[in-house]
Amino acid sequence: MREIRIIEIKCTGCGLCVQACPFGSVSIVDGLAKISESCQLCGACVSSCPSGCVEIAEEEKEIVDLSKYKGVLVFGEQRNGRVSPVVHELIGKGRELANDLGDELSCIIIGDHVREQAEDLTCYGVDKVYIYEDPCLATFRDDPYTDLLADLVSEIRPSVFLIGATSIGRSLAPRIATRLKTGLTADCTGLEIGSEGKLLLQTRPAFGGNVMATITCPDSRPQMATVRYKIMKRAERIPGYEGKVINVEFDSEKLRDRVRVDESMKEEAGVSITEAEIIVSGGKGLGNPEGFRLISELANVLGGAVGASRVVVDEGWISYAHQVGLSGKTVRPRLYIACGISGSVQHLAGMSGSDIIVAINKDPSAPIFKVADIGLVGDLYEVLPQIVKRIRDLKGIR
């Protein structure tokens, strides 16, 4: 437990601490520094004070022996026996972090018949792949997955534990972190080992991407993070790398599940915008729901998926599964083509991480042009058919 105090007789009211505080938590009241509730105990004011009047008192707390926690563990999320693409990204980043820490990289796969996938992962620089196999574990289940993961973490004590920020990861990670009473940072887009104390520096967007925050977990282990997909570089095969696969035996009690899955179905075909390499999105500028035929046509010839702005989803022109933005999905394709989308803050939050953005809009002052690499000012009903025609010619599609 930490507490911050101003030693009032020493305080000169100079205000240097006010400037130093990154959270706006210090003010000068009646010539004395005053610290408000928003204080995060970061200590910036302590080092800024010329008269040494700010101090942070450490109270006794249960000390976790941090040195007992070593290495990096990655959750090998799988579906239908194949690990998700995000796992290779976590391994790429995990290997880098493990090298910086001078420790091992491990991975855990829970599923059924996953040995082959596990063996494959060892070629990507994973030292140990722990596998838990049972027909009951074939698909994701919150209860048994939480139990098994929490057990393994208590057993092997990783210093860092990374989970993909998929729907599954975001459902699972908070349960595990709560059980282990450790810190969890959501949806990280940047991870590195800091120079001081070798802490994991976790950077993530907040406020719909308008603010970035760097977060640490100084006194608890493991340092847990869910990691946004399509941000980290995929791991590459390391020829001759020799990792091993460890089949973990477990008590069948661990298969206890309070929730029963009656049916698991893929959503309507062609929607999956989070995985798509190319997305063509439509907005209010289409004028009517039929406009999405043109959007689909372009998406089809490009082999991409169809996205949409919030407004048109709210209007019922297209289903929610297509929605890109703060209240929809965050996407990061190689190519994002925004058609008739003005580019509200809420939409930009979901797509501005795309590699290349093309915007087609009548209004030259639309905010979407501020983020677009290539902008076409014009009537999308005139331009899109021309683009479709050229791509057809190029690809030899009739």
Place this chain on the structure above:
Amino acid sequence: MLSKGLNIIVCIKQVPATTEIMIDPKTRTLIREGVEATVNPFDMYAIEESVRLKERYGGEVTAVSMGPPQAEASLREALAMGCDKAVLLTDKAFAGADTLATAYTLACGMRKIGTYDIVVCGSKTTDGDTGQVGPGLAEELGISHVSYVRKITAVGEALINVERTLDDYYERVEAPLPCLITVTKEINEPRLPSLKGKLMAKRAQITVWNAEGLGSDPKRFGLNGSPTRVIKVFHPSPRRGGEIITGSPEIQADMLVEKLKELGVL
């Protein structure tokens, strides 16, 4: 209607009404002055679904929020939409809570409320954007949870049937009560509060509990109970607009396709 009716708790958070939060270039702090507060938009679906459950099965909805004293305004909005009771967990000791400490504090509040069959949360907030408090709270309470629920199919005396989305999949699942669900915006269209509802909400008594009132482990509240620390906040480097292609639709299409070929995406 169920024989005994449902005890429903809906968790809500007051957030800034805009996500366009600026950082003061001099002090490098978030500028919060003059920023209006509102109920987290994702929680509106949770409130609406809770009220619909009550209307369908009978029972009572209690809205719970942890926050500063002004979060009372958000609870009044929930009451205006049809919640029956409201509890505000407020104390200086709760300040600076990360998702672990928040889940713990809310769990203390629920335990003090006593009985609940269904706890409903939004899928995330627009400020912190983590989506971690719901599942964390379920773990603290020792109950099961189903996240990203887009439809509640049925509620029985001891069971709930729902549809949940998992990226490009959906599942139909059955969970025992009590259960916590987090709901997506597909689940409903939140109602506007009626005039009568607003008037009632204005006069309603809001229960306020502080740290002492929750009678739990004070070391687990607020900043003290938070394993994570924010060490830096900054604006992301903005993406810069590129070139604008002008000309006839034919010329625009030609040039765009050329560019995309050059960039290697075609």
